[in-house]
């Protein structure tokens with residue numbers, strides 16, 4: 190997949206959410222605390238029962254927790270990062286990301302997100318290849334992952 194192809198799939202927040210759902214990073218379904226089925230409205234889960242209308246964030250209990258970047262920007266950044274094209278200058282210009290976001294997300298992907306899900310789904314989908322051990326910028330750190338408290342449901 191090249192970036193043009195990615196952009197045709199993931200071009201806005203909604204399609205970004207769908208993409209992450211296909212890769213089991215964002216849940217496909219959710220129920221509210223009262224057991225009703227929820228749907229996604231904007232960037233939140235919302236109960237479909239009119240008398241309830243509970244809401245919860247999409248970025249809970251997955252590796253989006255705590256992130257503020259638009260979902261599609263995150264997917265685009267992962268693509269560029271996987272292609273080793275994620276310099277601060279480049280991401281500022283192409284993705285409208287701040288320096289801190291670039292640094293934080295680079296560290297995050299390197300240290301935390303390199304899980305089996307990331308390896309098997311996202312990487313393969315974006316790059317069409319398996320991650321090999323000679324990808325030296327990928328330092329697999331299962332220890333950090335296990336200690337991170339993140340859940341990849």
Ligand SMILES: [Zn+2]
Nearest residue numbers: 221225236241
């Ligand atoms: Zn409800």
